[in-house]
Amino acid sequence: MAVPKSDANENEISRDRLAELLNEDLSREYQAIIAYVVYSQVLTGAQYMDIADQLEIHAKQELDHALIISRQIDYLGKMPTVTPKPVRTSKNAEDMLRYDLDQENETIRNYRDRIRQCETLGEYAMAEQIRQILVQEQDHQIDLARWSPRTHPAQAPVTQLAAPSRLDRGVVQMRPEVARRKR
Numbered sequence: 001m002a003v004p005k006s007d008a009n010e011n012e013i014s015r016d017r018l019a020e021l022l023n024e025d026l027s028r029e030y031q032a033i034i035a036y037v038v039y040s041q042v043l044t045g046a047q048y049m050d051i052a053d054q055l056e057i058h059a060k061q062e063l064d065h066a067l068i069i070s071r072q073i074d075y076l077g078k079m080p081t082v083t084p085k086p087v088r089t090s091k092n093a094e095d096m097l098r099y100d101l102d103q104e105n106e107t108i109r110n111y112r113d114r115i116r117q118c119e120t121l122g123e124y125a126m127a128e129q130i131r132q133i134l135v136q137e138q139d140h141q142i143d144l145a146r147w148s149p150r151t152h153p154a155q156a157p158v159t160q161l162a163a164p165s166r167l168d169r170g171v172v173q174m175r176p177e178v179a180r181r182k183r
């Protein structure tokens with residue numbers, strides 16, 4: 001049964017606009033690759049060794065995401081961007097992990113929107129690809145929330161830079177039992 005389209009539907013989106021938004025996503029993936037490549041190498045201290053190893057894994061997963069998103073942009077007939085979003089730097093390990101967490105929160109918020117937009121356009125296969133990326137981004141978010149000292153106590157929501165209005169859009173809250181996910 002066809003659902004009638006409404007001009008007043010604020011979720012209405014064109015394929016060109018979707019390609020533009022996917023290019024924003026691609027810039028965020030480049031940003032994540034750069035951040036994880038650098039942070040994984042410069043984190044120092046015995047307490048960060050395991051975390052640095054995990055950040056290297058994140059870096060490789062972000063590259064996979066960039067390739068998938070680029071393919072979707074090409075499929076939509078547009079040119080994938082070559083420009084990353086700016087990467088914040090710090091010599092402080094806690095800051096680095098918090099920057100990563102902030103980026104993951106922003107990425108997740110955008111991919112949730114993108115899935116809905118793909119489905120609005122009937123691009124169900126594309127929505128499914130992004131859904132699979134989203135699963136990994138949420139794993140990254142959980143890892144970072146576990147490692148970031150500023151997310152303690154356990155009830156603290158993982159929304160340092162998120163506006164309050166985003167709380168109801170599904171940014172996860174950490175619980176100890178979730179944080180103990182095995183690798």
Ligand SMILES: [Fe+2]
Nearest residue numbers: 029032062065
């Ligand atoms: Fe990613």
Ligand SMILES: [Fe+2]
Nearest residue numbers: 032104137140
């Ligand atoms: Fe990620």
